[in-house]
Amino acid sequence: MASSRDDFVIAIRSAFLKKTTKQKFSLLTLIFVSVFIIFLSNLNLKIIKDLRSVINEIVFRSSFIVSIPENFLINSYSKIIEYSSFYNDYELNKIELEDLKSKEISNKIIISENKELKGLIEDYSFSSNKILAKVIVDHESPFLKTIIINKGSFDNLKIGTNIYDKNYLVGRVIDVNFKSSRVLLLSDLNSTVPISITPGNVQAIVIGNGKNAGEIKYIKDNLIEDIRDQSMAYTSGTGSIYKSGIPVGKINNANNQFLINFYSDFDQLKYVFVEIDQEQETAAQTINNESIDIVDSANTEKIKLEILNEELKILNETNDKFIEENQFLRSQINDKSNKVLELQKKIDSQNKKISQSIIDQKELEFLRLNLIYSHKCQTRKLFSTGYKVGTQEYKDCVLRKGKKLND
Amino acid sequence: MIKFEQKNYIYKIYTFLPIIILYISVLNEFDLNYLNIDYFSFNFPFILIFYFALKEYNKFDYLLVFVAGLINDTVVGLPLGVSSFSYIVVCTFASYLRNITIRPHLIKDWFYFLFVISLINSINYSVLFLFFSYDLDILFYIINNLFTWLLYVPATLIFNYYFKAIND
Numbered sequence: 358m359a360s361s362r363d364d365f366v367i368a369i370r371s372a373f374l375k376k377t378t379k380q381k382f383s384l385l386t387l388i389f390v391s392v393f394i395i396f397l398s399n400l401n402l403k404i405i406k407d408l409r410s411v412i413n414e415i416v417f418r419s420s421f422i423v424s425i426p427e428n429f430l431i432n433s434y435s436k437i438i439e440y441s442s443f444y445n446d447y448e449l450n451k452i453e454l455e456d457l458k459s460k461e462i463s464n465k466i467i468i469s470e471n472k473e474l475k476g477l478i479e480d481y482s483f484s485s486n487k488i489l490a491k492v493i494v495d496h497e498s499p500f501l502k503t504i505i506i507n508k509g510s511f512d513n514l515k516i517g518t519n520i521y522d523k524n525y526l527v528g529r530v531i532d533v534n535f536k537s538s539r540v541l542l543l544s545d546l547n548s549t550v551p552i553s554i555t556p557g558n559v560q561a562i563v564i565g566n567g568k569n570a571g572e573i574k575y576i577k578d579n580l581i582e583d584i585r586d587q588s589m590a591y592t593s594g595t596g597s598i599y600k601s602g603i604p605v606g607k608i609n610n611a612n613n614q615f616l617i618n619f620y621s622d623f624d625q626l627k628y629v630f631v632e633i634d635q636e637q638e639t640a641a642q643t644i645n646n647e648s649i650d651i652v653d654s655a656n657t658e659k660i661k662l663e664i665l666n667e668e669l670k671i672l673n674e675t676n677d678k679f680i681e682e683n684q685f686l687r688s689q690i691n692d693k694s695n696k697v698l699e700l701q702k703k704i705d706s707q708n709k710k711i712s713q714s715i716i717d718q719k720e721l722e723f724l725r726l727n728l729i730y731s732h733k734c735q736t737r738k739l740f741s742t743g744y745k746v747g748t749q750e751y752k753d754c755v756l757r758k759g760k761k762l763n764d
Numbered sequence: 765m766i767k768f769e770q771k772n773y774i775y776k777i778y779t780f781l782p783i784i785i786l787y788i789s790v791l792n793e794f795d796l797n798y799l800n801i802d803y804f805s806f807n808f809p810f811i812l813i814f815y816f817a818l819k820e821y822n823k824f825d826y827l828l829v830f831v832a833g834l835i836n837d838t839v840v841g842l843p844l845g846v847s848s849f850s851y852i853v854v855c856t857f858a859s860y861l862r863n864i865t866i867r868p869h870l871i872k873d874w875f876y877f878l879f880v881i882s883l884i885n886s887i888n889y890s891v892l893f894l895f896f897s898y899d900l901d902i903l904f905y906i907i908n909n910l911f912t913w914l915l916y917v918p919a920t921l922i923f924n925y926y927f928k929a930i931n932d
Binding site: 364365367368369382384387388390391392393394395396397398399409412413416417419420423424427494501503532539546547567 | 787788791792826827830833834835838839840841842843844845846848849852853855856859860863864891895896898899900901904
């Protein structure tokens, strides 16, 4: 018993403390060092943050370089898949583009109006400046849904900066380095987004489900009925974590569990937009600002005019299209009415023929019956019971097969 | 079979191949996540570290393993030191098994590996959940654990070929 315990102790000691010729540190030392580092990383000291930031910069760049061959293979594969459905996508995109063009104009008008109204309500407004950032590391880890982008504190990024894919919300910055940042995606389990659901204007919170969707939580039971399948969700701006009115995704009702399918596909992110806020003062404060504001309002008017001109141009184009279409339809109507007339004529002539043939048939029938029953219907000198040949009464008698009215 | 002349540069790179692969795997996380197979994931560094620590391969420096852990934490976004701790604990358990085993057997190693990774993943989950307030799906950990364990045997067969090439 004692010897087996000794063996165990010797084995443990050997595992922890024995160093071979090539090992510089024992395992026990390294365990202590790692525990110490964990402890330090929990303290949030500035020096640790700076050190971590430096390590992050180096590791993210290295990771980007090391991932190049793998990314090349993945991209090539996805490109082949894309090419196979290229034409169908093109046709769909063409239709969608036309639709979006018209929507874009009305959006521009709304945005400029919105700016103007904000200027009236508040003394300051925020002008958002979106900059493009490249996704340098995206390992699609099932544990933590994060990506690394190549913009950092040097580009005025802060913790909480909103990240977009086109106009759709992707996530927010949770860790900023000098020239890189970590973005927490909406699909992560640690991500929470306050949203409004339309139609119904239902307020809720979306929490990532760790896959590629989000779950709707913290909603009052009596409001659940107001949520419909395929309703739209956008940020409500509650809590000031995310700006309001940013599209998030569509609601999908699966077995009474409301999921959000995000508009953006987080697996396909290559470039994202980073929104940097810049505070702008307005007219109310200084004279200089007044002049700036006048220029601003003039600019707004100019933008409005440009937008209206564009809209007019598009309306004219649509009008031209309608006129062309109208003319084409008119010529088609003329053709059709000509055809209808011709057909009417044909019908008339055929009707005439049909009525003639009916008369002929009746005549034929009368002649046939006349041969058989004429002797019964004719007048005789001795017994004048018949009718005179050629009269209507005679004809009726023949058609009645010789039966007289008195019979 | 591949044969090398001693002191050849290619031979030297070949001898450091496990460490190179470990660094590539932590920087790149090649765990086939991009296939988007639901719940499929495995921890390749655990397999690699356990195998080479068990074999006491002299080019497999524990300090380099420790640094690989730090890099993994940075890439994944975990608190610094968590992966280093896990990797060193794997090395410790492998070293302990090596010391108590006279006749190594793959199946025994395999089940011991299951015990080790289950323990480490449990510690990881507890540390992240309790001390760092991370929201994590335990199901992912369980499935990751299972696939890592299942892939140990095929990985071992490949690594055996590597050793054979070096010894020849």
